Amino acid sequence: xxxxxxxxxxxxLGEFGLIKHIAEHFPLSGATSLIGIGDDAAMIxxxxxxxxxxxxxxxxxxxxxxxxTPLKHLGYKAVVSGISDICAMNGKPTxxxxxxxxxxxxxxxxxxxxxxxxxxxxxxxxxDLVGGDTSSSRQxxxxxxxxxxLAVNEPVKRSxxxxxxxxxxxxxxxxxxMGLQILEREKRVFLEVKDMQPDLEPYDYIVGRQxxxxxxxxxxxxxxxxGVVPTSMIDVSDGIASEIFHLGNASxxxxxxxxxxxxxxxxxxxxxxxxxxxxxxxxxxxxxxxELLMTISQEHFEKIKNNPDLSIIGxxxxxxxxxxxxxxAGNTFGIRAQGWDHFDGxxxx
Amino acid sequence: xxxxxxxxxxxxLGEFGLIKHIAEHFPLSGATSLIGIGDDAAMIxxxxxxxxxxxxxxxxxxxxxxxxTPLKHLGYKAVVSGISDICAMNGKPTxxxxxxxxxxxxxxxxxxxxxxxxxxxxxxxxxDLVGGDTSSSRQxxxxxxxxxxLAVNEPVKRSxxxxxxxxxxxxxxxxxxMGLQILEREKRVFLEVKDMQPDLEPYDYIVGRQxxxxxxxxxxxxxxxxGVVPTSMIDVSDGIASEIFHLGNASxxxxxxxxxxxxxxxxxxxxxxxxxxxxxxxxxxxxxxxELLMTISQEHFEKIKNNPDLSIIGxxxxxxxxxxxxxxAGNTFGIRAQGWDHFDGxxxx
Numbered sequence: 001x002x003x004x005x006x007x008x009x010x011x012x013l014g015e016f017g018l019i020k021h022i023a024e025h026f027p028l029s030g031a032t033s034l035i036g037i038g039d040d041a042a043m044i045x046x047x048x049x050x051x052x053x054x055x056x057x058x059x060x061x062x063x064x065x066x067x068x069t070p071l072k073h074l075g076y077k078a079v080v081s082g083i084s085d086i087c088a089m090n091g092k093p094t095x096x097x098x099x100x101x102x103x104x105x106x107x108x109x110x111x112x113x114x115x116x117x118x119x120x121x122x123x124x125x126x127x128d129l130v131g132g133d134t135s136s137s138r139q140x141x142x143x144x145x146x147x148x149x150l151a152v153n154e155p156v157k158r159s160x161x162x163x164x165x166x167x168x169x170x171x172x173x174x175x176x177x178m179g180l181q182i183l184e185r186e187k188r189v190f191l192e193v194k195d196m197q198p199d200l201e202p203y204d205y206i207v208g209r210q211x212x213x214x215x216x217x218x219x220x221x222x223x224x225x226x227g228v229v230p231t232s233m234i235d236v237s238d239g240i241a242s243e244i245f246h247l248g249n250a251s252x253x254x255x256x257x258x259x260x261x262x263x264x265x266x267x268x269x270x271x272x273x274x275x276x277x278x279x280x281x282x283x284x285x286x287x288x289x290x291e292l293l294m295t296i297s298q299e300h301f302e303k304i305k306n307n308p309d310l311s312i313i314g315x316x317x318x319x320x321x322x323x324x325x326x327x328x329a330g331n332t333f334g335i336r337a338q339g340w341d342h343f344d345g346x347x348x349x
Numbered sequence: 350x351x352x353x354x355x356x357x358x359x360x361x362l363g364e365f366g367l368i369k370h371i372a373e374h375f376p377l378s379g380a381t382s383l384i385g386i387g388d389d390a391a392m393i394x395x396x397x398x399x400x401x402x403x404x405x406x407x408x409x410x411x412x413x414x415x416x417x418t419p420l421k422h423l424g425y426k427a428v429v430s431g432i433s434d435i436c437a438m439n440g441k442p443t444x445x446x447x448x449x450x451x452x453x454x455x456x457x458x459x460x461x462x463x464x465x466x467x468x469x470x471x472x473x474x475x476x477d478l479v480g481g482d483t484s485s486s487r488q489x490x491x492x493x494x495x496x497x498x499l500a501v502n503e504p505v506k507r508s509x510x511x512x513x514x515x516x517x518x519x520x521x522x523x524x525x526x527m528g529l530q531i532l533e534r535e536k537r538v539f540l541e542v543k544d545m546q547p548d549l550e551p552y553d554y555i556v557g558r559q560x561x562x563x564x565x566x567x568x569x570x571x572x573x574x575x576g577v578v579p580t581s582m583i584d585v586s587d588g589i590a591s592e593i594f595h596l597g598n599a600s601x602x603x604x605x606x607x608x609x610x611x612x613x614x615x616x617x618x619x620x621x622x623x624x625x626x627x628x629x630x631x632x633x634x635x636x637x638x639x640e641l642l643m644t645i646s647q648e649h650f651e652k653i654k655n656n657p658d659l660s661i662i663g664x665x666x667x668x669x670x671x672x673x674x675x676x677x678a679g680n681t682f683g684i685r686a687q688g689w690d691h692f693d694g695x696x697x698x
Contacts, residue, residue, distance in 0.1 A: 008457035021457075025468060026478040032443050032499070033477040042479035044444050044497055049395035053402070055446045055480060055495050061487045062450075094381050095393050097404045099493060101411075108357035108370075119374065128382040129375040130391035131404060138410045139488045144448060146404050146495040148393055150381070 038250065039157050040088040040234055041149070052149040054085035060140030067190075068183040071110055073211040075117025078143045081237065083125055084215040084290045086149035088235040090156035093217065095130045096122070099144040101137035114143070125217055152224050156294070161232040161251035165295035167314040168230075168304065170219045172263040173240055174279065177286025178271045179203065179210030205267045213290045219309055220292075226303050230294035239285040240313075241335050243293045244323050251295075254322035257284075257314035257335065284325070284335065387599065388506050389437040389583055390498070401498040403434035409489030416539075417532045420459055422560045424466025427492045430586065432474055433564040433639045435498035437584040439505035442566065444479045445471070448493040450486035463492070474566055501573050505643070510581040510600035514644035516663040517579075517653065519568045521612040522589055523628065526635025527620045528552065528559030554616045562639045568658055569641075575652050579643035588634040589662075590684050592642045593672050600644075603671035606633075606663035606684065633674070633684065 023037040034050055035043035041054035058064055058078050066074075083093035098118060102111065122129055132146075186198035200207050216235075223230065232251050234243045240262075244255045262283040272279040295316055296304060304310050314326075323335040372386040383399055384392035390403035407413055407427050415423075432442035447467060451460065471478055481495075535547035549556050565584075572579065581600055583592045589611075593604045611632040621628040644665055645653060653659050663675075672684040 012457075025464065026471070028477045028479065030443055030475065030477045033479055036477065036479040037481070039480075042444065042446060044400070044479065046395035046398035046400045046499065049398050051393070051395045051400050051497075053444075053446065053480065053495065053497065055448050055482060055493070057448045057450055057482060057484050057491070057493060059450055059484060059486055059491075062485055094379055095391065095402075097391060097402060097495070099404050099406045101406055101408055101491070108361075115374065122375070126379065128377050128379045128385065130377065130382050130385040130393065131388075131402065132386070133404060133406060135406050135408060136411055137408055142406070142408075142450070142491055144404070144406060144493050146402065146446070148400075148402065150395065 035155065035157065040085040041091065041147070043089070043151070043155055050151050050155060052086050052089050052091040052151060052155065054082060054147045056082045056085065056145045056147070058143045060142070065187070066141070067187055069211060071113035072117035072120070074143065075114040076121045076212055077117075078145050079118055079121035079125070079127070080213050080215045080290060082145035082147035083127060083149070083217070084235040084237070086147050087215050087217050087220050088156075088233050088292060089149070089151065090153060090220060090229065090233060091149035091151050092220070093125055093127050093147060093149045093215070095128050095148040097130060097146040098132040099134070099142075100132070101135045101142040103137050103139065103141075106141065125215065152220060153229055156230050156233040158232050158234055158247050158250035161247055161253050161295040161316045162297070163253050163316050163318040165231050165297055165316040166301065166304075166312050167244070167255055167257065167293070167316060168296050168310050168312050169236065169240065169263065169291055169293045170216050170309055171289065171291040172265045172268065172283075173236060173289045173291055174272070174283035174286040175206045175209035175265050175268045176213060176288040177210075177239075177282055178268050178275070179206035179208070180288075181275055182207055182271065183210060203267065203271065205265060206271060209289065213288060215290055216292045222309065226300075228296060228300045228303055230296050233292055233294040236287070236289045236291045236293050238287045240293060241284040241323075242287070244335070247293070247295065248316075248321065248323060251316070252320050253316040254319035254324070255314055255316055256324045256326060259325055259327045261311060261313040263311040263313070280325070384504065384506065389434040390440065390496070392438070392500070392504055399500050399504060401435050401438050401440040401500060401504065403431060403496045405431045405434065405494045405496070407492045409491070414536070415490070416536055418560060420462035421466035421469070423492065424463040425470045425561055426466075427494050428467055428470035428474070428476070429562050429564045429639060431494035431496035432476060432498070432566070433584040433586070435496050436564050436566050436569050437505075437582050437641060438498070438500065439502060439569060439578065439582060440498035440500050441569070442474055442476050442496060442498045442564070444477050444497040446479060446495040447481040448483070448491075449481070450484045450491040452486050452488065452490075455490065474564065501569060502578055505579050505582040507581050507583055507596050507599035510596055510602050510644040510665045511646070512602055512665050512667040514580050514646055514665040515650065515653075515661050516593070516604055516606065516642070516665060517645050517659050517661050518585065518589065518612060518640055518642045519565050519658055520638065520640040521614045521617065521632075522585060522638045522640055523621070523632035523635040524555045524558035524614050524617045525562060525637040526559075526631055527617050527624070528555035528557070529637075530624055531556055531620065532559060552616065552620065554614060555620060558638065562637060564639055565641045571658065575649075577645060577649045577652055579645050582641055582643040585636070585638045585640045585642050587636045589642060590633040590672075591636070593684070596642070596644065597670065597672060600665070601669050602665040603668035603673070604663055604665055605673045605675060608674055608676045610660060610662040612660040612662070629674070
């Protein structure tokens with residue numbers, strides 16, 4: 001099946017390279033398999049009715065640090081990250097399955113905290129927990145979410161963007177990444193000065209973005225009410241700079257993004273400056289915001305131009321594989337998703 | 350949500366206690382949630398058409414030992430364990446999603462071996478891989494399978510058994526457990542005498558049962574052709590003794606099992622004796638055979654009594670919660686699922 005026969009380090013390929021490599025060897029053959037690997041969710045056919053399904057893993061020490069992540073928040077975030085994928089297909093999240101692997105160092109009460117967060121998210125988004133399993137882990141905690149949903153209108157894939165389409169993002173970006181920087185800094189302080197309690201209140205918005213993000217099901221409903229079906233869509237889990245590569249590669253387009261159109265919350269801006277980080281880089285490369293990045297046909301411009309939940313940050317071009325940032329000073333820079341070593345598997349700076 | 354507030358060790362509850370505890374707090378509310386926690390798979394409704402979905406995790410050091418588990422076999426077994434759950438709902442497996450978490454000590458070629466096994470199983474069972482994700486793990490390998498399927502006729506739950514129904518198991522049981530004992534013994538020998546190569550050929554059947562099990566989709570098809578819909582069903586992943594508790598508790602019945610009706614392969618029998626283990630205990634408590642355990646109405650007795658793939662091992666009684674073994678000598682013993690420490694998360698002895 002696979003032709004190469006020498007040892008190749010996984011780091012050479014990276015996650016997306018590996019997935020692409022695998023996907024090439026798994027063509028869909030079943031009549032009920034409608035959408036396979038390569039979108040935010042798969043879609044299968046139940047005798048004419050499409051069902052969306054997606055899967056996400058969160059691993060302790062890789063995707064979260066229990067030192068500053070309350071288990072309740074972890075449960076909530078795990079659900080959000082799962083159903084965000086369903087939203088990104090223009091779907092309504094309906095069910096989740098949760099698998100937990102944990103060692104005996106966790107008490108029942110700890111696991112209950114985790115499920116309390118899961119339940120809060122289920123209630124908030126009107127989703128049922130319908131299954132899952134629990135198993136023991138020798139090491140850390142692993143939370144795995146399978147999310148299911150139904151297409152609201154028609155499913156929106158990553159591959160439908162056309163040159164000239166508007167590039168639109170919901171909410172603001174970079175906040176979750178800066179929240180992570182605050183939590184990491186407070187952890188270092190705490191480890192050095194044991195009796196120091198962190199004061200996170202001045203950073204409530206960005207810390208909340210990191211610890212208790214929301215899925216933009218509200219945006220999907222709003223678009224539906226406005227009669228707008230995006231031509232392509234993805235959720236911002238790894239950062240806009242990474243997501244435009246996915247949309248561009250799948251659709252065969254390039255993108256131009258205007259620096260001055262990037263939606264950055266004032267707190268994100270302030271803390272980025274405090275950390276001596278370029279806010280534009282943070283907004284482009286910070287992950288885990290779970291906003292929706294989409295392309296929308298220009299015919300809908302009037303409907304969305306003044307919408308406070310949506311920012312038009314650029315447009316799709318015919319220059320396949322070219323992703324440019326037009327700076328405030330009018331210069332053009334190539335954008336690349338930065339695969340730096342990172343703690344949370346998502347946020348890069 | 351959860352009332353207890355002191356620290357409770359997870360070991361006190363056990364896996365099934367924990368799942369029950371969780372399930373009580375997650376009633377189904379969505380109109381499309383048809384079957385929730387408590388069966389082999391959940392079922393959701395796609396505008397009148399039911400979709401089955403199930404989820405399984407395999408963790409290195411808990412569910413498998415890479416010292417004697419080839420990655421190709423691991424991939425195959427992971428798929429089998431997932432789609433076996435769909436079969437156990439009287440469903441046709443149609444799609445899987447695979448999530449892999451691994452550390453950098455794995456090469457691309459190693460992961461390809463894993464996916465080669467996944468692909469073999471997909472081809473064998475006519476299942477498409479439609480999604481999943483990969484992430485990095487600090488420690489061992491984690492393989493997570495989400496399985497989907499469509500109900501063949503009507504879904505068969507754990508809760509439909511009636512007193513008087515025949516208790517039927519497909520194939521034979523205990524083999525996978527004895528295969529594991531052989532592999533563990535050879536591992537110990539290998540660790541002590543480095544240049545000793547194990548000769549597994551005399552144990553080909555039981556080692557194959559452990560390393561490369563099959564899901565009984567053939568049995569589901571056969572039952573369908575015979576016009577037999579079981580009243581309840583479950584797959585034998587933790588051992589018959591454990592599974593009858595699930596069927597009995599869900600259905601509100603008890604079971605009587607005849608020792609001399611238990612289907613034990615001659616190799617399983619021989620090796621159990623070599624290991625000084627009681628073959629009946631092995632056949633009742635050995636897990637990971639992925640056979641189907643079901644109850645069938647007596648009206649179908651003539652259809653199944655001489656079927657080589659099916660063994661009638663007992664019957665359901667009105668004595669709720671009573672699970673008895675009638676020995677060859679005519680004595681009656683209470684059966685209990687033995688929660689002994691075990692390596693593979695499934696097989697108990």
